[in-house]
Amino acid sequence: MLQVAFIRENKEDVIARLAKRNIDATEMINNAIVLDEERRALQTKLDSTKAESNGLSKEIGNLFKSGEAQKANLLKEKTTQLKETTKALEQELNDKADALKELLYKIPNVPNEIVPSGNTDEDNEEIYREGDIPTLHKGATPHWDLIKKYDIVDFELGNKITGAGFPVYKGKGARLQRALISYFLDKNTTAGYTEVQVPHLVNEASGYGTGQLPDKEGQMYHVTEDNLYLIPTAEVPATNIFRNTLLNESDLPIGLTGYTPCFRREAGNWGAHVRGLNRLHQFDKVEILRVEHPDKSYDALNGMVEHVKSILKELKLPYRILKLCGGDLGFTSALTYDFEVFSTAQDRWLEISSVSNFETFQANRLKLRFKNSDGKNELCHTLNGSSLALPRVLAGILENYQTENGIKIPEVLVPYTGFDMIS
RNA sequence: GGAGAAAUGGCAGAGUGGUCGAAUGCACUGGUCUUGAAAACCAGCGAGGGUCACACCUCCGGGGGUUCGAAUCCCUCUUUCUCCGCCA
Known part of the structure; x- marks a missing residue:
């Protein structure tokens, strides 16, 4: 399996060298790059949502410790909404990552420069x-x-x-x-x-x-x-x-x-x-x-x-x-x-x-x-x-x-x- | 097949609800010392994602759940070990 980062950074070269296998990988490579971008965007979104709820949890812990139970309970309610967002984003992210992986499994290795072109x-x-x-x-x-x-x-x-x-x-x-x-x-x-x-x-x-x-x-x-x-x-x-x-x-x-x-x-x-x-x-x-x-x-x-x-x-x-x-x-x-x-x-x-x-x-x-x-x-x-x-x-x-x-x-x-x- | 115990960083091995990404040892890296090396001492040191770089997120066998919060509690699967049975 090729590394996405490698594909991203050497897009044209990867396509050109895969052409030696007589396959036009342009579409697969483009798709992989797009899927990867989308995956990363989702990841960032999910991360910040989680960061927010992590912060709240910490605050709740501190409030309980200092005996301010009422304030803590108030914050608890806020986390409910975040939980739902997190769950939805996680699902989306998993689907995206799976789709990317499935695609990457289909892309063969990139031939070395000295591999001669040919069909059979x-x-x-x-x-x-x-x-x-x-x-x-x-x-x-x-x-x-x-x-x-x-x-x-x-x-x-x-x-x-x-x-x-x-x-x-x-x-x-x-x-x-x-x-x-x-x-x-x-x-x-x-x-x-x-x-x-x-x-x-x-x-x-x-x-x-x-x-x-x-x-x-x-x-x-x-x-x-x-x-x-x-x-x-x-x-x-x-x-x-x-x-x-x-x-x-x-x-x-x-x-x-x-x-x-x-x-x-x-x-x-x-x-x-x-x-x-x-x-x-x-x-x-x-x-x-x-x-x-x-x-x-x-x-x-x-x-x-x-x-x-x-x-x-x-x-x-x-x-x-x-x-x-x-x-x-x-x-x-x-x-x-x-x-x-x-x-x-x-x-x-x-x-x-x-x-x-x-x-x-x-x-x-x-x-x-x-x-x-x-x-x-x-x-x-x-x-x-x-x-x-x-x-x-x-x-x-x-x-x-x-x-x-x-x-x-x-x-x-x-x-x-x-x-x-x-x- | 039956009964019990366990699974934590490269390895070994602590940790039973928040301050734990996780003590300690080994390994590894840098330094001091040495002609050089070893030893000793000091320092650093998990992985993945993300970022120009930070931030931030995830990961304590896999999956699911409880909880505001899980390495830690519950369910489930897998694997390993011990004892018993069977057996090349």
Whole structure:
């Protein structure tokens, strides 16, 4: 959520930068400013009314104390009128504040200056590419055939137990999955991230805190009985660790990493290109998250990008990095880099990581602040990224490491799997 | 699930109808001292709104009520702790 004061002071700039998302925010921004002005006017009016009755109450107290009960009773009558005025103003003020908040919830984050304009993922800007695309042997196949051939992931079973998009990993498939999780967590903790295990269900306040609610309500599984949501990413519980928190400047930066399953309804997203492990309702992901001083968040973002690069380099997977264009940028993000691994047998790129700086957008909703050197409370910047999303890494490994004799295991993973070949 | 207790500033913890935005300690900031640091001492120090700045308003878990006046009394919800029951 953007801060009203920021909108008020940077109106033209905010509109101009939101235009990169291909939205004309002029009306929303103007409305927000007007609502805020009206809200403040009401507040002032209410304040002075209350000041008046506070003064009277004090006077009444003094009169009673000095035994002038009659005078006091006279003043009491005066307060009745004020009470009514107060009540009416309070109601008006609440309505106004709610309307403003509702509007602010609808305004996405302001893209960073360097975000390219564009409409769809086709307009994203490739900024980096690394790794050789392997020449596959004759008869090489996409991963959905490979998992069947080697019996390591079973969609039929998942169908039986739950439904489409909930696969069962078996044998070496399950072991490889676990190896990847351990390897990622080890890489992240070595890089200074503190490992956390967080709840897989979150309450409504947490959903609002990171921006999944009210915007992306339909994307999460909702347990209505208890009004809890299954997490679509560890970002939600992990970031909400810091909801309503005031940090010391010396506490920054904070880096966390955590593994969780992720649940996504993907309503309306089911169609082409979702074969095999490409898109699931439940998948595993290791996440990294940072809380940063505003001056350092973009350095931190670059650091996260370098970190993810180092993992992919070790896995020896061909990948590229995209800077997302305005049209493809997530609601809460100011700048996002997507990592895509090349799925050789499918001849297409698969997104495996998304690294974003949210600046103060989440922190404002979360009330995540730090006491700066002037003693003032200032909003932190939050960032997060995947390191990495499991199924597509798995798909990438299966397809790129396939040989006629089976699937080779990337060298760095062998200590974790205990085997170097799936055959 | 049953019985009881509790929820106060960044943290800990006093405060039971007006003079309480709230004692005290820790943390934090500035200063004295020191070559420097630590310790000690002195001073400052909750948050949000509002204002050019003051004034002023709000906030003692959430919501509602009583009262001229509520951290304090009442109702309700939530959470935590203790004891009992159940249980991975």
